[in-house]
Amino acid sequence: MLRLGIDLGGTKTEIIALDDVGRELLRKRVTTERGDYDVTLQTIVSLVDDTERELGDRGSVGIGTPGALSPATGLMRNCNSTWLNGQALRDDLIQRLDRDVLIENDANCFALSEATDGAGAGHRVVFGVILGTGVGGGVVVDGKLLTGPNRIAGEWGHNPLPWPRDEERPGPACYCGKNGCIETFLCGPALSRDHAQHNGMEISTHEIVSAAAQGEACSLASLERYEDRLARALANVINILDPDVIVLGGGMSNIPRWHQRVPELWTQWVFSDRVDTPLLRNRHGDSSGVRGAAWLGS
Numbered sequence: 001m002l003r004l005g006i007d008l009g010g011t012k013t014e015i016i017a018l019d020d021v022g023r024e025l026l027r028k029r030v031t032t033e034r035g036d037y038d039v040t041l042q043t044i045v046s047l048v049d050d051t052e053r054e055l056g057d058r059g060s061v062g063i064g065t066p067g068a069l070s071p072a073t074g075l076m077r078n079c080n081s082t083w084l085n086g087q088a089l090r091d092d093l094i095q096r097l098d099r100d101v102l103i104e105n106d107a108n109c110f111a112l113s114e115a116t117d118g119a120g121a122g123h124r125v126v127f128g129v130i131l132g133t134g135v136g137g138g139v140v141v142d143g144k145l146l147t148g149p150n151r152i153a154g155e156w157g158h159n160p161l162p163w164p165r166d167e168e169r170p171g172p173a174c175y176c177g178k179n180g181c182i183e184t185f186l187c188g189p190a191l192s193r194d195h196a197q198h199n200g201m202e203i204s205t206h207e208i209v210s211a212a213a214q215g216e217a218c219s220l221a222s223l224e225r226y227e228d229r230l231a232r233a234l235a236n237v238i239n240i241l242d243p244d245v246i247v248l249g250g251g252m253s254n255i256p257r258w259h260q261r262v263p264e265l266w267t268q269w270v271f272s273d274r275v276d277t278p279l280l281r282n283r284h285g286d287s288s289g290v291r292g293a294a295w296l297g298s
């Protein structure tokens with residue numbers, strides 16, 4: 001069976017076609033026309049039509065987007081592509097594509113992709129983490145996304161940073177209206193902002209990582225503060241969910257030392273005499289969003 005996945009992003013819209021075993025049959029991307037909902041619908045319909053014509057087959061359709069469908073209203077919410085908010089995206093696509101369409105946020109698509117045939121394959125409970133512009137997460141159990149009545153399962157980014165140290169209180173203001181959310185400490189810009197606060201000079205994540213690799217003490221200290229926070233935040237997840245594996249994704253996950261250092265640190269926070277949870281690098285990288293969207297249809 002053909003599975004079509006669409007990654008509906010703020011700047012580009014991408015489609016992928018997978019076969020039963022996850023082989024990529026086709027991939028195409030177009031620029032997202034910002035601000036016009038009808039154009040967004042038409043873009044998705046054209047991508048699906050063109051793909052199916054080219055492959056000579058009809059497929060299931062899953063959509064990954066940074067926002068979410070409200071279970072109460074069936075309308076989109078929390079989209080940073082703001083023209084989607086308040087729209088009945090799923091119903092409109094079901095009607096235009098004449099089949100069921102599933103929509104999930106990009107962290108859930110990431111988790112599903114890595115659990116299905118990525119780094120988490122073969123594990124029962126997979127916690128997929130996005131450390132990117134935002135901090136999100138998704139939970140896959142026995143190959144299926146855990147959703148829940150509020151559809152926020154795995155959304156750990158707006159929990160408070162656990163076991164805060166004195167200098168971490170109340171923590172940076174978050175766009176959600178609270179202070180000290182995990183996202184404000186672990187998102188893409190957080191490392192360089194934290195470095196600037198301690199050293200008075202703003203340099204990029206990349207510059208901090210390479211300076212630390214050369215033994216520069218202040219940059220090394222910034223990485224250590226970040227991984228200490230990541231360890232505490234993930235220890236909290238392990239205490240509640242105890243997943244079989246945790247897979248890291250997003251731009252901030254590409255720093256190799258996290259994978260060794262964080263499991264060394266989290267043992268002191270997990271309520272267990274030893275911690276055997278593997279912390280893995282993702283397999284599909286930036287493709288996990290669109291691949292996970294395709295797996296929604298299985």
Ligand SMILES: [Zn+2]
Binds near residue numbers: 158174175177181
């Ligand atoms: Zn928040």
